[in-house]
């Protein structure tokens with residue numbers, strides 16, 4: 001049974017069809033990348049899968065449960081995590097405490113291990129508000145990992161992050177996969193996600209236009225065309 005199954009999702013905003021009959025499944029322990037030009041519906045899809053936006057038609061099942069009408073907190077309670085594009089740590093708390101409160105059952109050494117994984121162990125006792133934007137993003141990823149989610153949605157993990165830190169994001173994603181988490185990443189940096197995704201899903205105009213191995217999807221003429229003939233980024 002797939003961990004997530006979306007069937008026939010439709011979402012309209014006024015005259016714009018943001019999702020036009022999207023059907024897809026995500027399997028356990030796999031890493032998926034969702035790519036597509038601006039406005040192709042990627043964020044709307046994540047919002048529907050996590051309960052923030054209700055679809056006009058279609059359904060979402062998580063581990064066999066119909067969650068289509070569930071509010072976000074109830075979906076989260078099934079072990080569904082999300083890393084938002086803009087990190088929002090508790091700025092006045094230390095980096096360590098930000099991770100510790102994400103999951104109070106973790107031991108001190110487990111918290112430090114997560115900080116080491118994202119390269120923030122040297123910042124453990126600094127206030128989170130003092131970190132750079134990229135470091136705050138890494139902290140957000142460590143907080144998501146601390147909760148040991150079954151499914152983790154990541155909204156542009158590399159946005160606003162210094163390329164020198166990409167490797168740490170990659171390490172965190174590999175660690176999640178190792179733990180059996182299903183990771184779904186929306187990303188504009190196609191080269192970055194091509195390295196880590198088991199499968200790539202390309203969207204254009206609210207539809208899934210290609211799905212498969214990253215090297216095949218990025219070479220698919222329909223995908224190249226959706227980026228207006230320019231090179232896939």
Ligand SMILES: Nc1ncnc2c1ncn2[C@@H]1O[C@H](COP(=O)(O)OP(=O)(O)OP(=O)(O)O)[C@@H](O)[C@H]1O
Nearest residue numbers: 013016017018036037038039040041042043044045
């Ligand atoms: N709340 C909203 N109200 C009105 N229109 C919306 C809303 N959210 C999304 N849209 C429209 O739906 C379409 C899909 O947008 P969406 O943000 O899902 O695309 P995206 O692929 O995530 O784009 P980007 O890569 O720029 O983040 C766009 O035309 C967008 O303008």
